[in-house]
Amino acid sequence: MSYDTIRKEDPELYGYMKSELERQQNGLEMIPSENFTSYAVMEASGSILTNKYSEGYPGRRYYGGNEFIDKIETLAIERAKKLFGVPYANVQPYSGSPANLAVYLALCSVGDTIMGLSLTDGGHLTHGFKESVTGQLFNSVPYHVKEDGSIDFDELRRNVKEHKPKLMWVGYTAYPREFPFEKFAEIADECGAYLVADISHISGLVAGGAHKSPVEYAHIVTTTTHKTLRGPRGAMIMVTDKGLRKDPDLDKKISKTIIPGMQGGPHNHTTAGIAVALLEASRPEFRQYAEQIVKNAKALSDEFSRKGIKMVSGGTDTHLILVDLTNFGVGLGIFAQEGLDIAGITVNKNTIPREPNSPFYPSGIRLGTPALTTRGMKEGEMREIGGLIAEVINEVKEYRLPQGKEGRQEYLDKFRAEIRANAKLADIRRRVVAISSRFPLYDGMKMW
Numbered sequence: 109m110s111y112d113t114i115r116k117e118d119p120e121l122y123g124y125m126k127s128e129l130e131r132q133q134n135g136l137e138m139i140p141s142e143n144f145t146s147y148a149v150m151e152a153s154g155s156i157l158t159n160k161y162s163e164g165y166p167g168r169r170y171y172g173g174n175e176f177i178d179k180i181e182t183l184a185i186e187r188a189k190k191l192f193g194v195p196y197a198n199v200q201p202y203s204g205s206p207a208n209l210a211v212y213l214a215l216c217s218v219g220d221t222i223m224g225l226s227l228t229d230g231g232h233l234t235h236g237f238k239e240s241v242t243g244q245l246f247n248s249v250p251y252h253v254k255e256d257g258s259i260d261f262d263e264l265r266r267n268v269k270e271h272k273p274k275l276m277w278v279g280y281t282a283y284p285r286e287f288p289f290e291k292f293a294e295i296a297d298e299c300g301a302y303l304v305a306d307i308s309h310i311s312g313l314v315a316g317g318a319h320k321s322p323v324e325y326a327h328i329v330t331t332t333t334h335k336t337l338r339g340p341r342g343a344m345i346m347v348t349d350k351g352l353r354k355d356p357d358l359d360k361k362i363s364k365t366i367i368p369g370m371q372g373g374p375h376n377h378t379t380a381g382i383a384v385a386l387l388e389a390s391r392p393e394f395r396q397y398a399e400q401i402v403k404n405a406k407a408l409s410d411e412f413s414r415k416g417i418k419m420v421s422g423g424t425d426t427h428l429i430l431v432d433l434t435n436f437g438v439g440l441g442i443f444a445q446e447g448l449d450i451a452g453i454t455v456n457k458n459t460i461p462r463e464p465n466s467p468f469y470p471s472g473i474r475l476g477t478p479a480l481t482t483r484g485m486k487e488g489e490m491r492e493i494g495g496l497i498a499e500v501i502n503e504v505k506e507y508r509l510p511q512g513k514e515g516r517q518e519y520l521d522k523f524r525a526e527i528r529a530n531a532k533l534a535d536i537r538r539r540v541v542a543i544s545s546r547f548p549l550y551d552g553m554k555m556w
């Protein structure tokens with residue numbers, strides 16, 4: 109695969125794709141939900157399988173010609189069941205958000221009470237955020253984290269008693285510690301709620317044995333396939349033995365909700381990519397990969413501690429770190445994110461627990477190690493990179509956003525002009541490029 113055809117047929121698009129490859133190659137990708145798929149995953153998901161319609165499930169399709177598609181989907185399903193130890197897996201959800209919506213629609217009626225971690229405390233939009241349909245169709249009673257970053261179980265137990273939820277989510281998008289599956293199972297079992305573990309962020313760690321599995325605790329497990337699992341953009345819904353004991357029709361309810369309930373034809377090229385990713389994730393090398401992700405995150409957090417950079421909960425058990433910048437100033441997230449961008453380090457601004465500023469201009473940044481670990485980086489590089497991040501924070505830490513809207517845009521424009529002209533940041537960028545060039549992306553693939 110050389111993209112020669114795109115180059116000839118659509119030079120404008122080719123130019124953008126090439127620039128994006130160079131951005132990925134030369135920078136340090138530290139957004140914890142991103143990763144680099146293998147070349148085999150890309151071959152599968154960029155293949156002729158995109159040509160076929162196959163509404164339905166293997167052996168039960170609305171269209172003819174699905175002999176081989178059936179085999180491919182069955183392969184993906186069987187690999188998922190084996191890897192995660194579940195009796196049912198659905199590999200058709202188009203992405204994580206529709207997978208989660210399907211779970212609600214399979215289990216809840218409009219107006220039922222649901223509970224998830226508040227978005228600003230590290231939960232996902234689809235766990236009942238007020239501006240998501242999941243917060244509008246259902247009575248969302250969010251739970252929160254305490255000052256120290258751990259789940260506030262006192263509040264949760266009080267709310268569970270009072271509101272008797274139908275469904276509870278455990279699993280997060282900005283939570284650096286091990287997910288407390290047992291405690292949630294205890295609470296959900298007491299009140300009779302369905303417990304859904306959303307392991308989108310950590311499914312690769314679970315598959316590789318670097319994080320506890322939710323399978324014995326939850327009734328349903330959802331996950332994206334493109335984060336630590338390192339597959340194509342897609343998602344899976346799995347039903348556990350515990351789930352089938354609670355409700356023997358749970359598997360059928362999920363199947364029916366996906367199609368005909370919510371979706372039409374599955375993305376067969378994605379299904380094939382998921383099959384490849386699941387095979388890769390079942391290999392011993394993937395266990396090493398998962399362990400290295402966590403070791404790298406710990407090395408990075410150690411370096412931050414040495415440099416006086418505060419972290420929510422003081423560190424990490426996983427792939428993810430939430431930096432709390434409030435000891436330098438409130439609302440610094442945007443300045444840190446954009447300063448790091450100039451230096452070639454990609455992270456995102458993020459709220460911290462008890463965010464003292466507006467969620468649009470939060471006081472933290474979220475970063476993680478899955479993508480850098482895929483490139484082969486280890487603890488030594490993490491310490492080096494932690495030092496560079498500290499230097500960038502030092503360059504931007506005096507900036508303060510004007511309180512009101514008045515003058516805010518002008519201030520940001522001035523900030524952006526200044527960081528573009530900042531010689532220190534330019535020097536850090538050169539060091540970033542030097543590090544990333546030691547770990548070539550898609551080495552030997554001759555993609556361009």
Ligand SMILES: *Cc1c(COP(=O)(O)O)cnc(C)c1O
Nearest residue numbers: 203204205232280281306308309
């Ligand atoms: C990423 C994520 C999702 C949503 O996935 P999309 O594919 O972006 O729709 C859902 N839940 C959690 C916890 C996530 O981290």
